[in-house]
Amino acid sequence: MSKATIKDIARAANVSVATVSRVVNNGPKVGAKTRERIQHLISTMGYQPNINARSLVMKKAATIGVVIPDVADPFFAALANGIDQIARENKVQLLISTGQVSAESEMKAITSLMQQRCESIVIHSKKIPDETLIALFNDNPKFVLIDRYIEAISHRCIWLDNHIGGQKAADYFSELNHSNIACVNSNLDIDDPKERLAGFQRGLASHGLTLNDKLITYASPSLQGGEQAAQDLLKQNTPFSAIFVYNDAMAIGVISTLEDKGLSVPNDVSVIGFDDVLLSRYSRPKLTTLRYPIDSMAKNAALLALSANINPTAQSSSYSPELVIRESTQAL
Amino acid sequence: MSKATIKDIARAANVSVATVSRVVNNGPKVGAKTRERIQHLISTMGYQPNINARSLVMKKAATIGVVIPDVADPFFAALANGIDQIARENKVQLLISTGQVSAESEMKAITSLMQQRCESIVIHSKKIPDETLIALFNDNPKFVLIDRYIEAISHRCIWLDNHIGGQKAADYFSELNHSNIACVNSNLDIDDPKERLAGFQRGLASHGLTLNDKLITYASPSLQGGEQAAQDLLKQNTPFSAIFVYNDAMAIGVISTLEDKGLSVPNDVSVIGFDDVLLSRYSRPKLTTLRYPIDSMAKNAALLALSANINPTAQSSSYSPELVIRESTQAL
DNA sequence: TTGAAAGCGTTACCAC
DNA sequence: GTGGTAACGCTTTCAA
Numbered sequence: 001m002s003k004a005t006i007k008d009i010a011r012a013a014n015v016s017v018a019t020v021s022r023v024v025n026n027g028p029k030v031g032a033k034t035r036e037r038i039q040h041l042i043s044t045m046g047y048q049p050n051i052n053a054r055s056l057v058m059k060k061a062a063t064i065g066v067v068i069p070d071v072a073d074p075f076f077a078a079l080a081n082g083i084d085q086i087a088r089e090n091k092v093q094l095l096i097s098t099g100q101v102s103a104e105s106e107m108k109a110i111t112s113l114m115q116q117r118c119e120s121i122v123i124h125s126k127k128i129p130d131e132t133l134i135a136l137f138n139d140n141p142k143f144v145l146i147d148r149y150i151e152a153i154s155h156r157c158i159w160l161d162n163h164i165g166g167q168k169a170a171d172y173f174s175e176l177n178h179s180n181i182a183c184v185n186s187n188l189d190i191d192d193p194k195e196r197l198a199g200f201q202r203g204l205a206s207h208g209l210t211l212n213d214k215l216i217t218y219a220s221p222s223l224q225g226g227e228q229a230a231q232d233l234l235k236q237n238t239p240f241s242a243i244f245v246y247n248d249a250m251a252i253g254v255i256s257t258l259e260d261k262g263l264s265v266p267n268d269v270s271v272i273g274f275d276d277v278l279l280s281r282y283s284r285p286k287l288t289t290l291r292y293p294i295d296s297m298a299k300n301a302a303l304l305a306l307s308a309n310i311n312p313t314a315q316s317s318s319y320s321p322e323l324v325i326r327e328s329t330q331a332l
Numbered sequence: 333m334s335k336a337t338i339k340d341i342a343r344a345a346n347v348s349v350a351t352v353s354r355v356v357n358n359g360p361k362v363g364a365k366t367r368e369r370i371q372h373l374i375s376t377m378g379y380q381p382n383i384n385a386r387s388l389v390m391k392k393a394a395t396i397g398v399v400i401p402d403v404a405d406p407f408f409a410a411l412a413n414g415i416d417q418i419a420r421e422n423k424v425q426l427l428i429s430t431g432q433v434s435a436e437s438e439m440k441a442i443t444s445l446m447q448q449r450c451e452s453i454v455i456h457s458k459k460i461p462d463e464t465l466i467a468l469f470n471d472n473p474k475f476v477l478i479d480r481y482i483e484a485i486s487h488r489c490i491w492l493d494n495h496i497g498g499q500k501a502a503d504y505f506s507e508l509n510h511s512n513i514a515c516v517n518s519n520l521d522i523d524d525p526k527e528r529l530a531g532f533q534r535g536l537a538s539h540g541l542t543l544n545d546k547l548i549t550y551a552s553p554s555l556q557g558g559e560q561a562a563q564d565l566l567k568q569n570t571p572f573s574a575i576f577v578y579n580d581a582m583a584i585g586v587i588s589t590l591e592d593k594g595l596s597v598p599n600d601v602s603v604i605g606f607d608d609v610l611l612s613r614y615s616r617p618k619l620t621t622l623r624y625p626i627d628s629m630a631k632n633a634a635l636l637a638l639s640a641n642i643n644p645t646a647q648s649s650s651y652s653p654e655l656v657i658r659e660s661t662q663a664l
Numbered sequence: 665t666t667g668a669a670a671g672c673g674t675t676a677c678c679a680c
Numbered sequence: 681g682t683g684g685t686a687a688c689g690c691t692t693t694c695a696a
Binding site for chain 2: 682685690
């Protein structure tokens with residue numbers, strides 16, 4: 001029964017609401033015995049401050065918001081979880097607002113949070129144009145952009161260096177002596193696939209290797225997409241012994257199709273995924289992949305969003321994916 | 333810049349705040365032209381109602397809360413996602429509050445939500461005692477309990493019939509002519525493992541089969557737990573051709589160990605999991621499992637929590653797990 | 665050390 | 681149709 005208000009406590013304690021407010025907020029200048037008496041009343045009467053009233057007068061809420069496309073996707077669930085941990089440590093409530101991957105709904109998700117007077121928001125947005133975001137960030141000093149880099153607001157971006165990821169995959173394939181190399185990419189119209197591919201190609205080039213255009217296929221970044229892409233690859237009738245795949249889900253789809261066609265992974269073909277989601281440790285063979293350190297990225301984003309004064313001169317926060325070698329790759 | 337208040341709009345439009353409030357809330361009795369003029373001002377001045385002020389006077393917030401142990405766990409992520417979908421449809425903000433699996437932190441998560449004046453809360457709690465929950469639900473008519481059944485508040489419970497799940501597994505093993513049967517269960521001190529096992533044993537009995545006590549092992553409900561449990565099983569030196577496993581993660585661990593020891597699934601041993609999480613479709617062999625319809629359960633829970641008048645005479649909401657046959661089982 | 669009172673931005677009731 | 685105004689529960693000067 002959280003019906004008791006600050007007035008009820010004040011009345012019961014024979015003091016003014018001001019005094020009660022002081023003890024609730026650990027304010028100074030309250031007599032030891034009054035404080036104790038009030039505290040007692042608070043717990044026996046089960047008083048809980050009304051956060052709405054507080055937010056109203058303070059003109060801000062003790063909340064942190066996060067905008068993601070979807071809670072069910074393991075990747076975004078991990079992102080939300082990282083933020084949640086920081087939120088708990090700082091005793092602020094987590095507000096999750098989902099927008100599909102469309103500029104409009106991403107924007108809607110953000111305004112919804114702003115209406116709650118939520119000041120600190122970690123935003124994952126692939127579709128809102130740069131300029132819109134820049135304007136938004138200028139008005140809202142506690143917004144943080146995750147998984148995306150925009151020059152003008154770089155000190156409030158937490159992003160992954162996709163190029164390096166591609167490069168590391170290329171380096172590893174080269175080290176393993178592969179030379180007939182394929183790539184399965186995402187067909188989504190966002191930057192990440194392009195960057196990963198570019199990095200991969202540059203890495204290959206640095207080892208004197210090249211990627212045959214016929215061996216680049218695109219599909220939706222899912223298990224089914226991976227299965228589809230692998231079939232397309234096989235149709236090319238062009239030999240390959242290694243594939244760099246856009247993400248782990250696709251990679252598992254690719255492997256599944258390959259094995260159905262009698263090709264063994266890693267004996268006949270090596271596969272590298274991307275993200276290192278839970279899945280990759282459960283699959284057989286366990287997936288060699290590039291770890292997306294989403295947990296620490298999320299935590300840092302939350303910390304940044306919560307910190308009162310965002311330091312514009314802070315070092316920029318680019319993260320590098322780490323190669324995790326498991327069982328889906330092998331030397332030729 | 334969401335600085336404009338209702339007063340600013342009123343002033344600019346030369347009307348009273350009351351009138352502005354009416355158009356904001358689509359209230360009746362506003363002149364067509366005044367309404368239009370005000371609407372124009374609202375959008376040009378970028379006015380957004382302060383939700384805290386609104387909640388304060390309305391004594392309730394347009395939010396729905398959910399209490400789960402963890403956002404990162406795919407099962408709970410799916411639960412949260414179902415609720416989120418209903419929340420979006422009803423234009424209410426989703427509040428997620430995580431408590432580990434402990435009575436204390438589950439309780440903390442609930443009070444945190446109540447402080448926000450969140451009335452509708454979907455609670456997943458395994459540890460808070462029945463009586464506490466009953467008292468809580470009596471004071472809060474819009475709470476809903478998910479994944480647990482308590483007689484006294486049964487019309488506000490949405491739960492899965494674990495017994496039937498166990499029974500269906502038993503039926504299927506019997507149909508497949510298995511008779512040397514094992515069980516890998518969770519060692520967590522909650523009801524679900526007991527219920528699933530009881531249902532399984534009853535099902536077996538109805539087919540004249542029995543479960544050798546030596547072939548029941550307990551471990552943590554995770555991949556590693558499954559691996560461990562399978563090793564324990566093998567040590568018994570008691571033959572078995574089928575295993576009923578507590579959940580999919582464990583089942584994948586079990587399969588992994590089995591195959592490492594040279595036993596093929598399903599050729600040498602059939603495995604049935606529980607939950608039908610994403611994982612089970614990605615594993616090889618794809619898992620035969622009992623589907624936990626968490627998505628529809630979550631949606632119904634959300635609907636129930638949001639509905640103004642919870643009907644105490646409503647039919648109780650027990651769900652049955654459905655057997656999903658894939659590749660990890662086969663007839664003897 | 666304590667109290668009185670002025671807001672914070674809304675909604676809703678009652679006049680006009 | 682429209683306006684005035686009292687709440688809602690809290691924090692924070694300013695006085696005492």
